[in-house]
Amino acid sequence: MQLFAWSVSRRKSGANLRPAPKKYWRFLYTCAWITFLIDLATKSWAVSALSNREPVKIIGSFLQLTFIRNPGAAFSFGTGSTLLLSLFALVVIVAIAYVAPRIVDRNWALLLGLLLGGVLGNFSDRIFRSPGFFQGHVIDWIELPYWPIFNVADSAIVIAAGISIILSARNIAPVAPRDNRPDQPGA
Numbered sequence: 001m002q003l004f005a006w007s008v009s010r011r012k013s014g015a016n017l018r019p020a021p022k023k024y025w026r027f028l029y030t031c032a033w034i035t036f037l038i039d040l041a042t043k044s045w046a047v048s049a050l051s052n053r054e055p056v057k058i059i060g061s062f063l064q065l066t067f068i069r070n071p072g073a074a075f076s077f078g079t080g081s082t083l084l085l086s087l088f089a090l091v092v093i094v095a096i097a098y099v100a101p102r103i104v105d106r107n108w109a110l111l112l113g114l115l116l117g118g119v120l121g122n123f124s125d126r127i128f129r130s131p132g133f134f135q136g137h138v139i140d141w142i143e144l145p146y147w148p149i150f151n152v153a154d155s156a157i158v159i160a161a162g163i164s165i166i167l168s169a170r171n172i173a174p175v176a177p178r179d180n181r182p183d184q185p186g187a
Helices: 002-012 025-050 082-102 106-128 152-169
Strands: 056-059 063-070 138-143
Touching: 025 063, 025 082, 025 106, 025 138, 025 152, 082 106, 106 138, 106 152, 138 152
Parallel strands: none
Antiparallel strands: 056 063, 063 138
16 A cells, blocks of 8 residues: 555656566465475375385386485485585575565566475475484485486476576566666655
């Protein structure tokens, strides 16, 4: 309501008003929620169908379903730093929540939704899975040759990174420039 009152007073003063950019925070959170739920469902399936079993070959040795509990990050990075990885995930989640209301581009909302959903998927494993709180192992189950075993959350994070490269190369801003924001005095 305050924004509306500000807009009316600016209009009466004859100031040049720009239309408010469309915000995509709902789309961002919807993408995150869908990504998280798909990751959670596929990990639950992997635990019940793939644990204590030899790898299942889908396309020969090119694509296999191999169940592991990963204590670190990709390429065996940080296997003893599960708590640090958990805290980093928490920082990423807070940062996305902070910037979400300012997103004015649908592609950036998709990117951040995929990233948030992926980070939440792996973060929830670190919180709730054994061996303990903030030290849980992430469930990974998709295997390609010459690549670490991964999951849906990892895929979402990698896809988000690819989209960010494309959007950055095309110089597409995720938020409106500071002087073009309708919530800034003097805009």
